[in-house]
Amino acid sequence: MSRTPAPVRPAEIVVDLAAIRANARLLRATSGVQLIAVVKADGYGHGLVEAARAAQQGGAEWIAAATLDEALALRAAGIDGRLLCWLTAPGADYAAAADADLDVTAYSVAELDAIAAAVGTRAEPVRIQLKVDTGLSRGGAPRTEWPDLFARARAGEQEGTWRVTGVWSHLACADEPDHPANDAQEQAYRDALELAARHGLDPEIRHLANSAAALLRPSARFDAVRCGIAVYGLDPAPGHTHDVGLVPAMTVRAPLAMVKELAPGDAVSYGHRWTADRPTTVGLVPLGYGDGIPRHASVHATPGTAAQVAVDGKRRPIRGRVCMDQFMVDLGGDRPPVGTEVIVFGPPSLGGPTAQDWAEACGTINYEIVTRIGGRMARRYVDSDLAADSTIARGGE
Numbered sequence: 001m002s003r004t005p006a007p008v009r010p011a012e013i014v015v016d017l018a019a020i021r022a023n024a025r026l027l028r029a030t031s032g033v034q035l036i037a038v039v040k041a042d043g044y045g046h047g048l049v050e051a052a053r054a055a056q057q058g059g060a061e062w063i064a065a066a067t068l069d070e071a072l073a074l075r076a077a078g079i080d081g082r083l084l085c086w087l088t089a090p091g092a093d094y095a096a097a098a099d100a101d102l103d104v105t106a107y108s109v110a111e112l113d114a115i116a117a118a119v120g121t122r123a124e125p126v127r128i129q130l131k132v133d134t135g136l137s138r139g140g141a142p143r144t145e146w147p148d149l150f151a152r153a154r155a156g157e158q159e160g161t162w163r164v165t166g167v168w169s170h171l172a173c174a175d176e177p178d179h180p181a182n183d184a185q186e187q188a189y190r191d192a193l194e195l196a197a198r199h200g201l202d203p204e205i206r207h208l209a210n211s212a213a214a215l216l217r218p219s220a221r222f223d224a225v226r227c228g229i230a231v232y233g234l235d236p237a238p239g240h241t242h243d244v245g246l247v248p249a250m251t252v253r254a255p256l257a258m259v260k261e262l263a264p265g266d267a268v269s270y271g272h273r274w275t276a277d278r279p280t281t282v283g284l285v286p287l288g289y290g291d292g293i294p295r296h297a298s299v300h301a302t303p304g305t306a307a308q309v310a311v312d313g314k315r316r317p318i319r320g321r322v323c324m325d326q327f328m329v330d331l332g333g334d335r336p337p338v339g340t341e342v343i344v345f346g347p348p349s350l351g352g353p354t355a356q357d358w359a360e361a362c363g364t365i366n367y368e369i370v371t372r373i374g375g376r377m378a379r380r381y382v383d384s385d386l387a388a389d390s391t392i393a394r395g396g397e
């Protein structure tokens with residue numbers, strides 16, 4: 001029996017919405033404060049709207065996106081409730097942001113002036129948040145500008161233009177809990193809060209922690225934690241966190257497209273970077289860097305560290321370079337039928353490699369692995385809670 005007539009599913013990204021819900025629930029419960037679920041960059045590759053909805057179902061009080069366009073797309077898709085964004089550039093459509101009932105983040109007096117000019121006088125004040133730079137040296141007002149920023153923000157409140165709903169900042173080294181920058185940034189943030197209060201600001205939420213700080217630094221939790229990667233079930237600080245029970249939501253799977261035999265001396269893929277030293281078999285996986293499989297998975301590969309997939313439950317290393325559309329894996333002499341399931345990565349419960357394993361093989365972070373995956377693959381949403389419904393009593397919500 002060399003062929004099965006059953007149709008083979010094409011390569012796809014499977015996203016378990018139950019995992020996202022459970023992770024959100026867990027992050028809320030362990031942090032004890034409000035959860036701002038970050039769904040920027042298409043929900044870290046999991047789907048902007050679907051990720052937001054699942055996070056809300058898991059109890060996230062806030063959804064956050066980076067850009068205004070992302071936030072407007074969420075609203076247009078029917079995501080209601082509090083929705084924060086923080087990466088507006090000069091000339092952004094602040095009136096549209098106000099119409100969509102967003103909480104927009106401002107970094108500077110000039111931006112506050114632009115918001116005031118764009119939104120005009122409204123029956124209800126619009127909602128803004130202020131971001132202060134406490135040491136990341138990325139977005140946010142530098143310390144020297146805090147007094148002017150807070151004074152202008154307070155004046156706008158008194159004029160009825162806006163209400164300042166948040167004062168917040170972002171950590172540079174939260175995934176290195178012993179790094180001295182964490183203490184320094186938290187202290188700077190406390191200084192900013194104190195200065196804001198002296199200017200008469202009383203924000204609804206103060207937030208500093210990303211996923212790593214939410215898990216590792218209780219003193220940084222304030223009123224809310226701003227979690228992205230942990231919502232998707234991946235570890236924000238491998239080697240530092242203990243297992244809190246997060247479940248990776250994404251699985252990438254493909255059908256094995258071909259199996260062939262190699263003789264000693266046969267070399268594989270562009271540049272012939274790998275040569276068989278014994279008879280073996282290799283399998284063709286129909287995914288490549290055009291689908292977000294990092295070419296680094298092969299460039300960085302040294303024997304023993306190449307990225308792996310699972311074919312029919314067995315770990316199989318990549319051989320030779322990852323191409324645009326395909327890569328080869330070593331089947332070690334086995335001949336699984338074409339169409340056999342290849343797990344590229346997924347939750348550890350599947351027994352195959354994880355996004356974290358790929359990150360380590362590629363010299364990057366799990367964030368980049370899941371966020372860049374896509375290309376020609378379709379996303380399929382499943383709900384393991386529903387699948388389990390018939391046999392497992394649902395936990396109370």
Ligand SMILES: *Cc1c(COP(=O)(O)O)cnc(C)c1O
Pocket residue numbers: 038040086170209210211212226227228229230236
């Ligand atoms: C992306 C981002 C987050 C989420 O970070 P994670 O490490 O994924 O939890 C939080 N805040 C800001 C400002 C971000 O840009």
